[in-house]
Amino acid sequence: xxxxxxxxxTTQFGELWGVSPRSLARGSVSSALKDARIESAxxxxxxxxxxxxxxxxxxxxLGAFFAEELGLxxxxxxxxxxCASGGLALHNAVNSLLSGxxxxxxxxxxxxxxxHKPEDVATALxxxxxxxxxxxxxxxxxxxxxLARMHxxxxxxxxxxxxxxxxxxxxxxxxxxxxxxxxxxxxxQVMRSSRVADPLKLLDCSPISDGAAAVVLSTKNIKGSxxxxxxxxxxxxxxxxxxxxxxxxxxxxxxxxxxxxxxxLTAGQVSVAEVHDCFTVAEVLAMEDLGFxxxxxxxxxxxxxxxxxxxxxxxxxxxxxxxxxxxxxxxxTGVKQVVELVDQLRGSAGKRQVENATIxxxxxxxxxxxxxxxxxxxx
Amino acid sequence: xxxxxxxxxTTQFGELWGVSPRSLARGSVSSALKDARIESAxxxxxxxxxxxxxxxxxxxxLGAFFAEELGLxxxxxxxxxxCASGGLALHNAVNSLLSGxxxxxxxxxxxxxxxHKPEDVATALxxxxxxxxxxxxxxxxxxxxxLARMHxxxxxxxxxxxxxxxxxxxxxxxxxxxxxxxxxxxxxQVMRSSRVADPLKLLDCSPISDGAAAVVLSTKNIKGSxxxxxxxxxxxxxxxxxxxxxxxxxxxxxxxxxxxxxxxLTAGQVSVAEVHDCFTVAEVLAMEDLGFxxxxxxxxxxxxxxxxxxxxxxxxxxxxxxxxxxxxxxxxTGVKQVVELVDQLRGSAGKRQVENATIxxxxxxxxxxxxxxxxxxxx
Numbered sequence: 001x002x003x004x005x006x007x008x009x010t011t012q013f014g015e016l017w018g019v020s021p022r023s024l025a026r027g028s029v030s031s032a033l034k035d036a037r038i039e040s041a042x043x044x045x046x047x048x049x050x051x052x053x054x055x056x057x058x059x060x061x062l063g064a065f066f067a068e069e070l071g072l073x074x075x076x077x078x079x080x081x082x083c084a085s086g087g088l089a090l091h092n093a094v095n096s097l098l099s100g101x102x103x104x105x106x107x108x109x110x111x112x113x114x115x116h117k118p119e120d121v122a123t124a125l126x127x128x129x130x131x132x133x134x135x136x137x138x139x140x141x142x143x144x145x146x147l148a149r150m151h152x153x154x155x156x157x158x159x160x161x162x163x164x165x166x167x168x169x170x171x172x173x174x175x176x177x178x179x180x181x182x183x184x185x186x187x188x189q190v191m192r193s194s195r196v197a198d199p200l201k202l203l204d205c206s207p208i209s210d211g212a213a214a215v216v217l218s219t220k221n222i223k224g225s226x227x228x229x230x231x232x233x234x235x236x237x238x239x240x241x242x243x244x245x246x247x248x249x250x251x252x253x254x255x256x257x258x259x260x261x262x263x264x265l266t267a268g269q270v271s272v273a274e275v276h277d278c279f280t281v282a283e284v285l286a287m288e289d290l291g292f293x294x295x296x297x298x299x300x301x302x303x304x305x306x307x308x309x310x311x312x313x314x315x316x317x318x319x320x321x322x323x324x325x326x327x328x329x330x331x332x333t334g335v336k337q338v339v340e341l342v343d344q345l346r347g348s349a350g351k352r353q354v355e356n357a358t359i360x361x362x363x364x365x366x367x368x369x370x371x372x373x374x375x376x377x378x379x
Numbered sequence: 380x381x382x383x384x385x386x387x388x389t390t391q392f393g394e395l396w397g398v399s400p401r402s403l404a405r406g407s408v409s410s411a412l413k414d415a416r417i418e419s420a421x422x423x424x425x426x427x428x429x430x431x432x433x434x435x436x437x438x439x440x441l442g443a444f445f446a447e448e449l450g451l452x453x454x455x456x457x458x459x460x461x462c463a464s465g466g467l468a469l470h471n472a473v474n475s476l477l478s479g480x481x482x483x484x485x486x487x488x489x490x491x492x493x494x495h496k497p498e499d500v501a502t503a504l505x506x507x508x509x510x511x512x513x514x515x516x517x518x519x520x521x522x523x524x525x526l527a528r529m530h531x532x533x534x535x536x537x538x539x540x541x542x543x544x545x546x547x548x549x550x551x552x553x554x555x556x557x558x559x560x561x562x563x564x565x566x567x568q569v570m571r572s573s574r575v576a577d578p579l580k581l582l583d584c585s586p587i588s589d590g591a592a593a594v595v596l597s598t599k600n601i602k603g604s605x606x607x608x609x610x611x612x613x614x615x616x617x618x619x620x621x622x623x624x625x626x627x628x629x630x631x632x633x634x635x636x637x638x639x640x641x642x643x644l645t646a647g648q649v650s651v652a653e654v655h656d657c658f659t660v661a662e663v664l665a666m667e668d669l670g671f672x673x674x675x676x677x678x679x680x681x682x683x684x685x686x687x688x689x690x691x692x693x694x695x696x697x698x699x700x701x702x703x704x705x706x707x708x709x710x711x712t713g714v715k716q717v718v719e720l721v722d723q724l725r726g727s728a729g730k731r732q733v734e735n736a737t738i739x740x741x742x743x744x745x746x747x748x749x750x751x752x753x754x755x756x757x758x
Contacts, residue, residue: 075612099477
């Protein structure tokens, strides 16, 4: 049995002060249903990816909550796995279709972060991490700074090379009407931005965002559908202290290997990838862990533009603008990545269209690599 | 393809001041694996049912968290749907097996509630409900009190009949070594207990509890396995104000109807049921919504002992002691119900064994009926 994305949509991502979670959900799901050309009565289950609604807003039970709001009186589930919540919701939705229990389902990834005090958001986000590291005062910028420093020490990766990730992703975001940021960056601007956790600076970090993304999945291959060729999840320790490696994310490697095997593809065949660049170094790690570049070689390749729109040497990465440029409403991110790939594989990505895109890969990470989700989509 | 419960276990339920969530998880999962006679290396995925860890303890990402703690480096998911989190985790686990993605999975239901201030717990629990009703000051005892009053008005149900549910469930719990309460109650004691939300009194309410329950599910029918004949979820509005009926839970009815159809059974063929008696009136509603008694007739039948161990007239309900007697660690409840049914269908329930138990039904509710999950198990 094959699984297809029949419809896909995101809302605007950004600081959406005047927009409620209910409105984000309605906007993304109604557009996805319209895109799939189906009525809500055909939807048989709803999977919601969200991390922070309970901790920040006191609202849990989001499956039933959004089922009611969306007028979908169907079995409904919230799946949570920190910043990989969207990817995990997708995985469970795919399995529910393969099981034969449902024939058409909606996956909604959603997060509303800007209505809360930044320090509350930062505290809540640490709920994704290790209890010991959280209690010791670690923050996610701090944890990724350790990964960055290790990569710099081992491979000679430079801060300018990390900055090149942000520069590329802001360029891509400038071409994406739904992205949070449309301003171009230079390496110098990134280098001059305030240090958050050395060597990471403000402009190495993805923002706090609001947004929602939705896809309609089914077993039917209608016009405009894109096939889900693999949906794979892997886990690792929450804490960095327990890891064997700090210059690679083992969970990403394991998820990718299995996904390539299931899809019958190699990394070299992927035309376009949406990867989890919560910090610039995370995109460097992803390039190597997903097999797009040899270990220690990705940062220089990114700096040379080999992952930028229009590249002829490599693979276009994060044409949406990624988490850095498009924004990172955490529960929405894993779903938004798939929405972008659907646009790319359909050839409907407008100014950010990757030429001859036939195979897309989405890579969604929870915590500092404790959960990794890889989806491979094909035309 | 058929799905089987190969192993099942709970921890002690109660106010477990000296026990951590990690320890509860290890205790229940290691016992369930031992019961299934498998090693942890054979487990291919972990599904965690939990509601409150983020809001009360700041720890989210529980899939990866418990995967690490349990030494299960496998795909891991938290599924949340308020007090139905355990049932929803089970449903997604069943679908993941039917999908062919995994062959053996563990479902862990867990909640640690007593370490937190009761007012914080009560506030967090309202995260299961409607935003409007929560903001208006509603509490779950208050919402179920409305359902109780409506049932009393429509069918002449009495407070003494509601009390009989608590009396029965404490009797059953007195026979369950893992139950939170072992004290017997009388109708007079329930009637004299302090009014929480009229007509519900303290002893009409399930307690705040700690505990964990785990099952091993697979496609293999080994010795001692019990078949999962149906796994069905239904939803309704979060708020009572939007409902067409207040003397029945539509989600329960819809889930039960579909479950009976899938299992090819009628309500009359069920030997033993574990139902969601978060408040005594909830068990009365469940008896009618699940089709065990005609509408308006369940309360009198319960009062006559027709759902008590040793009954010859009806069906034994909540032999574990239910949420009222055994305890209600919210994320654990839906899984614990299945553990109890496995014991009953195996004939290993000791003093609380239901004679000739061949078909078991588990009924898990989220909020005041916004989510309902029905599992049917058979020998």
